[in-house]
Amino acid sequence: MLSTEFLEAVVGAAERMRSPVILNLAEVHLKYVGMEVIAAAILRRAQTSSVPITLNLDHGLTFDTVVRAVRCGFTSVMFDGSHLPYEENIAQTREITRMCHAVGVSVEAELGAVGGSEGGELMGTIDTAMFTDPAQAEDFVKRTRIDALAVAIGNAHGKYRGVPKLDFARLDDIRAKAGVPLVLHGGSGIPDEDFRKAVALGIAKINFFTGMAQAAIDTLRSAVTSGDVDLKYNAFPDIMLQVQESVAGVVAGQMTIFGSAGKA
Numbered sequence: 001m002l003s004t005e006f007l008e009a010v011v012g013a014a015e016r017m018r019s020p021v022i023l024n025l026a027e028v029h030l031k032y033v034g035m036e037v038i039a040a041a042i043l044r045r046a047q048t049s050s051v052p053i054t055l056n057l058d059h060g061l062t063f064d065t066v067v068r069a070v071r072c073g074f075t076s077v078m079f080d081g082s083h084l085p086y087e088e089n090i091a092q093t094r095e096i097t098r099m100c101h102a103v104g105v106s107v108e109a110e111l112g113a114v115g116g117s118e119g120g121e122l123m124g125t126i127d128t129a130m131f132t133d134p135a136q137a138e139d140f141v142k143r144t145r146i147d148a149l150a151v152a153i154g155n156a157h158g159k160y161r162g163v164p165k166l167d168f169a170r171l172d173d174i175r176a177k178a179g180v181p182l183v184l185h186g187g188s189g190i191p192d193e194d195f196r197k198a199v200a201l202g203i204a205k206i207n208f209f210t211g212m213a214q215a216a217i218d219t220l221r222s223a224v225t226s227g228d229v230d231l232k233y234n235a236f237p238d239i240m241l242q243v244q245e246s247v248a249g250v251v252a253g254q255m256t257i258f259g260s261a262g263k264a
């Protein structure tokens with residue numbers, strides 16, 4: 001959630017589609033929006049929403065940021081220790097789950113490495129050597145006591161080079177061994193049919209950002225360059241409203257594809 005336009009776009013779409021929704025705030029986005037400010041706005045909006053809304057810290061990088069998120073009322077956190085050596089990832093993730101579970105906050109962690117980086121390079125690269133190992137996933141979940149596991153099965157952040165190929169056999173194996181709900185990061189640009197298959201094979205949460213940001217940029221570009229809008233100062237709020245509507249349209253479409261529409 002980068003702004004109240006995005007907040008209203010996503011929650012509005014969720015209400016229209018009767019879909020529950022998880023609102024992510026990524027640690028790398030904290031330079032654009034204050035955690036305390038946007039968390040207060042999201043929690044207020046959630047109180048008046050007609051569908052279930054939860055607030056998740058995405059790619060929390062340190063214990064300190066996770067504590068701050070818990071204090072702000074986040075209902076879940078994702079701790080990303082995927083760049084760490086395996087034993088260090090376990091040690092840090094376990095410390096996070098101990099603290100979060102004490103106050104009823106659930107924890108997602110990542111094993112293997114999803115291509116690209118959240119908020120990082122534009123084109124995520126995919127390295128099959130970094131895919132999640134099913135046997136290691138089983139060990140990781142047991143020892144960290146996480147509630148959800150983010151998997152690397154050919155998915156990447158940002159825009160894909162060509163059409164991504166997800167390793168479904170691996171996903172099926174991870175699901176059987178990990179025993180917790182699985183999370184797919186890099187949810188923009190995967191074919192609709194593959195999303196449905198991934199959900200059927202245990203993906204319970206899909207992180208989707210790039211598609212929303214692209215819709216926002218496309219709308220801004222056409223508003224500014226089409227010549228239809230007189231670009232005086234008072235055009236700004238109307239253009240932002242158009243941005244909100246275009247993002248809401250993309251989100252509503254994804255809720256239908258993901259199968260969350262009609263579940264709330």
Ligand SMILES: [Zn+2]
Pocket residue numbers: 059114118157185186207
């Ligand atoms: Zn991610």
